[in-house]
Amino acid sequence: MKKESIVNPKYKSKDRSLLYKYYAGFSDQFVLDTLGYSDLNKMTVLDPWNGSGTTTRVASQLGAKKIVGLDINPVMIIISAAGLLNHVGFNKIKLSETNRLTKNNIKNDPLGLWFTDTSIKNIRNVELEVREEVIGNSDFNKQNYLAKQSGTFNLIVSNKLLAFYYLVFFETVKKLTYQFKSSNPTWIKVSKNEDEKIKVSRREFEKLFLKELDNKESILRHTPEKKTQQIVLDTADSRKLPLDDNSIDVVITSPPYCTRIDYAIATRIELAFLGINEKDDFNNLRKNMIGTTKITADSKALFSKYSPTAKVFMKTVYEHPSKASKSYYYKQFLQYFNGIIESISEISRVSKKNAKVIIVVQDTYYKNVYLDIEKIFEEIFNRFDWQVYMKEDFIKNQTMVSLNNKIKNYREMSKPRESVLIFERMKNNGSK
Ligand SMILES: C[S@@+](CC[C@H](N)C(=O)[O-])C[C@H]1O[C@@H](n2cnc3c(N)ncnc32)[C@H](O)[C@@H]1O
Structure with a gap:
């Protein structure tokens, strides 16, 4: 279907119909409009950077044949699963104050960064009760009650109602830790000592949880029906998609931006709720995120082959007189471009010959150097035989980037530009 114009993808943070606010998201309306193919019911839709699940939710409202939503962050996968619940599938459970854990069972719980052990025991007992009520499974290990274990995590993702309850847990815990929020929404502080930690009784926690549940339930009541049955949601790295060759008809997505935003930190509390501890799992997740501010192993530069614009940009960063340009920032951009090239290679592999890719990107600056992300994506896609149509x-008007003082001046001179690019495969196998 050829379109006349494209709807603005801008995420509407004030949209009250959203179950979960994800500053990195795009709007429902954008997905509704761009996926409005008459034969979507015969198509498989993929979002390899699914975030809060806008793609999976809206494609399911539109009745796509099959939908695949992947993201490296397990929190986002649970939120996406929650977004697929229909109101008819909602069931309010009764809490009976059963206590499965004692304070002695609470050791090294990642919530300990913000809560006292007694409070954690109270929160976890509600969590375990909900888990048992929804899936009827009382078989858990007191030493290992955290949801991050793959068995439990998979149960949550495959049960939309349980995922919905986890979304409510995320929101309740986030509200309780409000005092640790900083002006930058992607940064959350931790308690410096025991006195700063939050104390919450089981009764108080239940009350807040049930209030949040009612709130989310009323949003759910007004959401459109989700129709698609065949939906795959999973944690996966976009550089290695767990999908067959030639299996996807449409990709609609927005990649991690290159704006030094740490997506893992932005969901630090939700990750802690799942049991992801700060030292190992959390750092691994951060390292594997495209756009990470952590430098991993030195890697071979792929950009020179794939994008002339990236090549010029990288040379400018390398030669830039400002501190750490060569030793740090150059490496960080290199990692970013490598990750994007490897992901586009994977997107190309899994896409059918007549597939379409719809992608939203945002430009940025390094110091005074403009980074034309739109052009770079177009060049890389061209190298994989896609052409923009x-x-x-x-x-x-506003962006997270403007919160970063170091680049504020340049960014203020020009407002950030979000670009939508729609690609189809080159007809005559373009150059590679
Ligand atoms: C711009 S957001 C997508 C937002 C989404 N369109 C929405 O509406 O919520 C990019 C996502 O890419 C994910 N991501 C980062 N690195 C990844 C990787 N290596 N593999 C898969 N997902 C990754 C982040 O967790 C983040 O949720």
Whole structure:
């Protein structure tokens, strides 16, 4: 279907119909409009950077044949699963104050960064009760009650009602830790000592949890019906998609931006709720995120082959006189571009010959150097035999980037530009 114009993808943070606010998300309306193919019921839709699940939710409302939503962050996968629940599937459980854990069972719980052990025991007892009520499984290990274990995590993702309850847990715990929020929404502080830790009784926690549950239930009541049955949601790295060759008809997505935003930190509390501890799992997740501010192993530069614009940009960063340009920032951009190239290679592999890719990207600056992400994506896609058949730019008024003082000056001179690019495969196997 050829379109006349493209709807602005801008995420509407004030949209009250959203179950979960994800600053990195795009709007429902954008997905509704761009996926409005008459034969979507014959198509498989993929979002390899599914985030809060806008793609999976909206594609399911539209009745796509099959939908695949992947993200490296397990929190986002649970949130996406919750978004697929229909109101008819909602069931309010009764809490009976059963206590499965004592304070002695609470050791090294990642919530300990913000809560006292007694409070953690109270929170976890509600969690375990909900888990048992929804899936009827009382078989858990007191030493290992955390949801991150793959068995439990998979149970949550495959049970939309349980995922919905986890979304409510995330929100309740986030509200309780409000005092640790900082002005930058992707950064959350931790308690410096025991006195700063939050104390919450089981009764108080239950009350807050049930209030949040009612709140989310009323949003759910007004959401459109989700129709698609065949939906795959999973944690996966976009550089290694767990999908067959030639299996996807449409990709609609927005990649991790190159704006030094740490997506893992933004969900630090939710990750802790799942049991992801700060030292090992959390750092691994951070390292594997595209756009991470952590430098991993030195890698071979792929950008020179794939994008002339990236090549010029990288040379400018390398030669930039400002501190750490060569020793740190150059390496960080290199990692970013490598990750994007490897992901686009994977997207190309799994896409059918007549597939389409719809992608939203945002430009940025390094110091005074403009980074034309739109152009770079277009060049990389070209190298994989895709050609743009539609694109549109949208100017944003505000961005997370403007919170970073170091680049504020340049960014303020021009407002951030979000671009939508729609690709189809080159007809005559373009150059590679
Ligand atoms: C811009 S957000 C996508 C937002 C989404 N369109 C929405 O509406 O919520 C990019 C996502 O990419 C994910 N991500 C980062 N590195 C990844 C990787 N290596 N593999 C898969 N997902 C990754 C992040 O967790 C983040 O949720």
